[in-house]
Amino acid sequence: MRSMILAADRNGGIGLSYPLLGLPWPRIPKDMAWFKHVTMQHKRCIMGRRTWESMGKLEGRDCHVVTSCTDLAHEGGITVHTSPPPLKDGDIVIGGASMYEHYATEVDVIFLTNVNGEHESGVKVNLDYLLMFQRLRRYLFIEDDHRISVYTSDRASIECIDKAVDMLLDYERGLVAQSDNLNDERNGNDPLADNPDPECENQESAVDNPTHYTQSGVETIDAIGAITAGYTGEDAFCAGNVAKYIARAPFKGNKAEDLQKAQWYLKRLIANGGDDDC
Numbered sequence: 246m247r248s249m250i251l252a253a254d255r256n257g258g259i260g261l262s263y264p265l266l267g268l269p270w271p272r273i274p275k276d277m278a279w280f281k282h283v284t285m286q287h288k289r290c291i292m293g294r295r296t297w298e299s300m301g302k303l304e305g306r307d308c309h310v311v312t313s314c315t316d317l318a319h320e321g322g323i324t325v326h327t328s329p330p331p332l333k334d335g336d337i338v339i340g341g342a343s344m345y346e347h348y349a350t351e352v353d354v355i356f357l358t359n360v361n362g363e364h365e366s367g368v369k370v371n372l373d374y375l376l377m378f379q380r381l382r383r384y385l386f387i388e389d390d391h392r393i394s395v396y397t398s399d400r401a402s403i404e405c406i407d408k409a410v411d412m413l414l415d416y417e418r419g420l421v422a423q424s425d426n427l428n429d430e431r432n433g434n435d436p437l438a439d440n441p442d443p444e445c446e447n448q449e450s451a452v453d454n455p456t457h458y459t460q461s462g463v464e465t466i467d468a469i470g471a472i473t474a475g476y477t478g479e480d481a482f483c484a485g486n487v488a489k490y491i492a493r494a495p496f497k498g499n500k501a502e503d504l505q506k507a508q509w510y511l512k513r514l515i516a517n518g519g520d521d522d523c
Contacts, residue, residue: 246287246334246335246353246354246401246405246408246409247332247333247334247335247336247337247348247351247352247353247354248283248287248336248337248338248352248353248354248355248356248409249337249338249339249344249345249348249349249352249354249355249356249375250280250283250284250337250338250339250355250356250357251339251340251345251355251356251357251358251370252268252273252276252357252358252359252360253357253358253359253360253369253370253372254269254270254359254360254361254362254363254364254366255359255360255361255362255363256363256364256366256369257366257369257370257371257372258363258364258365258366258368258369259340259341259342259366259368259369259370260295260299260340260341260342260366260367260368261365261366261367261368262366262367262368263295263367265367266295266298266299267299269364269365269366269367270360270362270364273358273360273387273388273391275387275388275391275420276358276387276391276393278416279356279358279387279393279416280339282412282415282416282419283337283356283412284303284306284337284339285305285306286412287306287335287336287337288307288333288334288335288336289307289308289309289333289335289336289337290303290306290307290308290309290337290339291309291311291329291330291332291336291337291338291339291344291348292308292309292310292311292338292339292340292341292344293310293311293312293340293341293343293344294310294311294312294314294317295340295341296339296340296341296344297310297312297317297323299340300339302322302323307324308322308323308324309323309324309325309326309330310323310324310325310326311326311327311328311329311330311344312325312326312327313327329344329347329348332348332351332352338352341368342368342369342370345370345375346370346371346374346375349374349375349377349378350378352398353397353398353400353401353402353405353409354395354396354397354398354401354405354409355375355376355379355395355396355397356393356394356395356396356409356412357372357375357376357393357394357396358391358392358393358394359391359392359393359394360391361391376396378398378399379396379397379398380396380397380398380399381394381395381396382395382396382397382406382409382410383395383410383413383414385413385416385417386509387420393413393416395409395410395412395413397409414479421486421506468488468492469485469488469489472484472485472488473485473488479517480514480517483510483511483513483514483517484510484514486506486507486510487507487510487511487514489507490503490504490506490507490510491503491504491507494507
């Protein structure tokens, strides 16, 4: 799989004007986590000089910098190229604009974060050109309406497409797990908390039977099992989450948020059209 990953606003802005380095918008922690999640699963990270200066050493990743400046040759942790190297399987292009445009026709996958709004950007890319050779496969809304999208070219193999989509699905499951844990902490449901008082043996367990999943007298896990009995694969995952979020919404303290999550998974289930392999 030969990939590129970038974040851009609606005007294609990706960076600040020279000599400033960095992003034109405030850092998006979840998108930075997404960047690490994806790049760690590639063999080489290819970038231009300014991207290297902006990010510095990426721990655990093989960095290849394209620049005519020879002073980088003595820095540790990088390989310097005077011209863009041919892409190999397992490579990912991480910036900047000239690198994205150079490799636009060569990559199999584009991981794009669409940043909401317009920002003062001195460095821009032509998104229409980058995506001309790609087809949208999956997307995921994250905080503040920023959206992560996975595009693949028509020449990409089924294995390549599946791998790219799986990266997004794995990341999404991680976000859901983090959200659930955070909500448990906010509501005082700490499954790891010690309870030395023998009189509290009947206290609710956040793991076994939390009240937000047992209000109706029926364990939500049992209801989900019945609801998803006719589904398989990702459809079962989506249907289960629809049921989970609807069941807990009135009792968890974040009703609107939980109903929005249920709606998101329902839309995804409908979009799948019953195709378990989507």
